[in-house]
Amino acid sequence: MSLNRRDFIKIMGGTTAAVAFPGVMIQGCKKALEKAAERTNIIWLEGQSCSGCSVSLLNKLNPDIVSVITEHISLNYQGVVMGGTGSAATRVLEEAVKKQRKDFILLVEGSIPTKSDIYCTLGEDEKSHRAIGVREWVEELGKNAIAIVSIGTCAAYGGIPAANNRLTNVNPTGAVSVQELFKGKKNVLNIPGCPPHPDWMVGTLLHLLLKGMPKLDEFNRPVMYYGKTVHEKCERLSYYKKGIFAKEWGDRGCLYELGCLGMDTGCDIPVRKWNNGAGSCTDCGSGCIGCTEKVFPEFGRRGIYQRLHADNTTGVNSSRVPGKKVSGGVING
Numbered sequence: 001m002s003l004n005r006r007d008f009i010k011i012m013g014g015t016t017a018a019v020a021f022p023g024v025m026i027q028g029c030k031k032a033l034e035k036a037a038e039r040t041n042i043i044w045l046e047g048q049s050c051s052g053c054s055v056s057l058l059n060k061l062n063p064d065i066v067s068v069i070t071e072h073i074s075l076n077y078q079g080v081v082m083g084g085t086g087s088a089a090t091r092v093l094e095e096a097v098k099k100q101r102k103d104f105i106l107l108v109e110g111s112i113p114t115k116s117d118i119y120c121t122l123g124e125d126e127k128s129h130r131a132i133g134v135r136e137w138v139e140e141l142g143k144n145a146i147a148i149v150s151i152g153t154c155a156a157y158g159g160i161p162a163a164n165n166r167l168t169n170v171n172p173t174g175a176v177s178v179q180e181l182f183k184g185k186k187n188v189l190n191i192p193g194c195p196p197h198p199d200w201m202v203g204t205l206l207h208l209l210l211k212g213m214p215k216l217d218e219f220n221r222p223v224m225y226y227g228k229t230v231h232e233k234c235e236r237l238s239y240y241k242k243g244i245f246a247k248e249w250g251d252r253g254c255l256y257e258l259g260c261l262g263m264d265t266g267c268d269i270p271v272r273k274w275n276n277g278a279g280s281c282t283d284c285g286s287g288c289i290g291c292t293e294k295v296f297p298e299f300g301r302r303g304i305y306q307r308l309h310a311d312n313t314t315g316v317n318s319s320r321v322p323g324k325k326v327s328g329g330v331i332n333g
Contacts, residue, residue, distance in 0.1 A: 040209055041104040043096065043141060044078040044151075047134045048120050048161035048175055049110025053152035054080040056195035057202070059275075076104065079122075090123030090132075097140045105208060106145035108138055108178045111154040111161040115174035139181055147208055148188045150178040151201060156190035156220075157294040179220065189213065190220045194291035197272060200225045219294060221266070230262030230288045233270040235280065250285060259305035260287030267292045 046054070058081070075082075077092045084092075096104065113119035117133025124131050142148050153159040155178045162175035179188050191200050204222055207214045214222040231237065239245070240254040249258065256263070262270075265288050273280045281288055289304040290296050297304065 040146070041074040041076045041101075042078075042107060042205075043076050043093070043104050043145075044107040044109065045093075045122065045134060045137055045141070046079050047108060047110030047112045047138070047155065048173065049152065049154050051080055051109070052195040053109045053155075053193075053201075054078070056193075057198050059198060087123065087126055093123070093137055093141065097137075100144055102144040102146070104141075104145060105147045105149065105205070106138075106141050107149045107151050108155045109151040110134075111158050111175040111177060112138060112181060113161075113173040113175050115172070119173040119175075135181070138178065142178075142182055142185075146187070147213065148178060148182060148185070149204065149208075150188070150190045150192075152196055153192040153194045153291055153293075153296055156192040157296070159194065160297055163297065187213070188220060189216055189222065192219075192221060192226075192292045192294075192296075193267065194296065196292075197225075197267075197269065197274065199272060217266070219266075221292075225268055226266040226292060228266065228268060230265045230267060230270055230282065233268055234262055235270055235283045246285075255282065255285070255287040257307055258287055259307050261290035261293075261304065262288035265290040265293055 044054075076096070077089065079089070082089060095101075110120070112135045113133070114135065117131065117135060120134045121131040122134045122137055150156040154161055154175075158175055158177045158180075161173065162171055162177070164171050179190065182188050189204070191204055193200065200222070203225070204214060207222070207224075214224060217223050217226055219226075231240075234240070234254075236254050239252070240256065244253040245257040246253040246255050247257065254260070260282065262282060269280045269288075270282055273283070287305065
């Protein structure tokens with residue numbers, strides 16, 4: 001495996017890795033990871049989602065890092081990439097529940113329906129042919145998992161599947177986040193994003209295997225990836241400081257006036273970038289849509305591509321309240 005010190009530090013959140021992982025551990029990462037993987041299995045379940053998080057992980061351009069997950073970690077179940085289907089696949093989950101296994105990390109992609117199991121099922125009971133809802137699997141497996149990792153904004157906060165109907169103000173499936181099923185449990189962490197960057201997923205898994213639970217913010221996200229706002233790291237920050245704002249898409253300048261939500265969104269995409277450094281949302285001119293935040297996609301009922309305005313009395317941003325531009329910070333209004 002050619003995971004060198006520079007690549008390792010980049011994936012693990014820059015300078016944070018240099019503190020959390022001594023140089024000798026970085027140099028011996030493969031050996032340490034293989035040893036940790038001998039006793040750690042991975043079960044990846046998918047609820048209400050588009051499989052975009054799985055696709056994001058598979059799009060990781062460094063094959064050596066992906067090989068760690070596919071070859072050295074025991075990936076017991078992952079519906080998108082596994083070869084088995086039907087009862088041959090779900091038998092892995094049945095055995096894990098039956099034997100009350102406590103040797104695995106549970107990864108969950110997608111939100112969980114609560115109004116009826118029929119909205120998202122995963123296999124069936126071989127005797128009764130009863131369809132088994134993903135909620136049942138998540139709750140049963142989550143009881144004994146070493147850690148429960150919510151992959152993507154749908155799993156972390158509900159996301160698009162949990163949005164309310166505009167006319168009835170009700171969500172038809174009762175979709176909830178994974179952490180809502182495990183209120184009070186301290187081993188639940190979130191890797192939000194629509195989709196999350198593959199480095200965030202791989203890096204968090206590496207941290208869990210090598211060092212245990214990473215430092216989390218108030219939204220249970222790893223600080224090493226979500227500790228700074230897009231605004232603070234933005235390639236266009238110099239334009240903001242000079243008061244140069246784009247008026248039309250494609251203009252040079254800060255995208256604040258066009259509805260960029262970078263001031264209210266925590267993640268390191270402007271410096272980490274997508275597709276092996278090819279570009280970022282803000283760099284290509286689209287602006288940030290706040291996909292790592294709890295209020296995505298409505299973003300506090302403001303929607304996306306709507307300019308943020310500061311409410312100086314409440315400290316909450318709202319498109320309906322005039323005010324001054326904020327200086328940054330995850331507000332989640």
